[in-house]
Amino acid sequence: MEKSALQKARASYQPKLPKALQGAVKIAEGAPTQSVDNQEDIKKLFPNTYGMPLIEFVQGNEIPAKAINVGIILSGGQAPGGHNVISGLFDEVKKLNPNNRLYGFLMGPGGLVDHKYIEITADFLNDYRNTGGFDMIGSGRTKLETTEQFEKGLEIIRKLDINAIVIIGGDDSNTNACVLAEYYAAKNYGVQVIGCPKTIDGDLKNDQIETSFGFDTATKTYSELIGNIERDCNSARKYWHFVKLMGRSASHIALECALQTQPNICIISEEVEAKDLTLNNIIENIAAAVAYRAEQGQNFGVVLIPEGLIEFVPAIGRLIQELNDLLAAHGADYKDLDKDAQREYIMAHLSAENKATFETLPESVGRQLSLDRDPHGNVQVSLIETEKLISEMVDAKLASWAKQGKYKGQFAPQHHFFGYEGRCAAPSNFDADYCYALGTSAALLIASGKTGYMAIVKNTTANAENWKAGGVPITMMMNMERRNGEMKPVIRKALVELDGKPFKTFAAQRDEWAKNTCYIYPGPIQYWGPSEVCDQPTKTLELEQK
DSSP: OOHHHHHHHHOOOOOOOOOOGTEEEEEEEEEEOOOSSHHHHHHOOTTTTOOOOEEEESSSOOOOOOOOOOOEEEEEEEEEEHHHHHHHHHHHHHOOTTTEEEETTTHHHHHTTEEEEEEEEOOOOHTTTTOOOTTTOOOOOOOOHHHHHHHHHHHHHHHHOEEEEEEEEHHHHHHHHHHHHHHHTTTTOOOOOEEBBBOOTSSSOOOSSSOTTTTHHHHHHHHHHHHHHHHHHHHHHOOEEEEEEEESOOOOOHHHHHHHHSSEEOHHHHHHHHHHHHHHHHHHHHHHHHHHHHTOOOOOOOEEETTHHHSSSSSHHHHHHHHHHHHHHHHHHHTSSSSSHHHHHHHHHHHHHHHHHHHHHHHHHHHHHHBBBBBTOOOOOOGSSSHHHHHHHHHHHHHHHHHHSOOOOOOOOEEEEEEEHHHSSOOHHHHHHHHHHHHHHHHHHHHHHSSSSSHHHHHHHGGGGGOEEEEGGGGGEEEEEEEEEEEEEEEEEOOOOHHHSSHHHHHHHHHHHHOOOOOOOOOSOOSSOOHHHHHHOHHHHHHHOO
């Protein structure tokens, strides 16, 4: 494989490990746990993996060298650092016993079901240390949820003499890992399942998981790009840039990028929902800032928009909920109708309030809401060009204000969507270290005989050697939610907390940012240099933990 100069230099970087993982290790078990909600329901569904204790690895001599073969799966969207989870897992598994083997299942959970795999060897792995992407073994979005899949997976597990499966994924993938762990435990198959917290969206987070891996690198990558746009904006002084950012279920990415770059406006979906704001409220707020800056002779600015915004506008959220139920119950009735007939069918079956909302949306947006779905049955909001929808509505609002003499200025919008640009970036030092420690923890959880756990690393705003590593039962993070029309056990997503320090810090400064040009230009990720530049965590993590 041809390598860039950065990749060659990066290959020699040795990730920093917490002190407790550097030598002989023992486990300290905490009190029994319970799920965040719906305790009776979750306990009933997961009798073999419910109520297990929290685990922390400490220095000691309890976990013996052990013969174990492990299978690993990358599940869902890419996130920087995945290869380092595999590196940490490989190194620890080989340390436990040089004869141990690590198998990578290809292209996600489907590789387990379809028996597609490779053995990961030292030579093979060395090309991927400290690199971004999931290209070592590929990823996929197959959901592991049927008995047939579990049994098919067991065939290859038995053939390769695998003792444990590690699933690297977000909340849905780790929910599937929990279901798989419970199934194998109930059948006494002796196959352990361990999860790892991955998602650039930052919504796999709670008291035990301080941050999901990839969030650090992705937000620093996006913030560099936003900073570049701000500098261009402040140089040309004639454009308003509308930047849509990844994060469909939560606005953590938008908030972190705002804290790093100080744009004129950043919309936080969770606030829109909490305040019951309409799309028109949002448009008026942006237009007011544009008009104010125009009065100061500043016909330019930057607006950050989370990709999931549309779903968080309460009126549209209620519409989507009814459309989800309608699609689940009657999708087959109208999917083959032509466009006009489909629209009429939907209008005829919606409640009066939701019908009124549906009618106000551009036809293309209405169609995307009512038809196109991702594998989880969700609206594909990333396909809706929210940044263009908002800038067009702002333009119309400013035109009506101009007629009333309330606005005199030039409004020239530019549009950007930063998504894929950040998912496979070379991991920051933070993510390289964090992921390596997660992989090491996953191997030690397996060696300790655990199943149904997620590997965790805490105290992450301290120096890496003072991080605390361990495991949390996945059932502890679960509750019951409606998915595709029925109640299912899922890991609860972490949304931006409006009374949390990151949001409050942002809210205290945003009026100043809207009126004045307060841009910060973070520049690219630094891999070598002073620790305060190269190893700093995200602003979100710093504010939450300190």
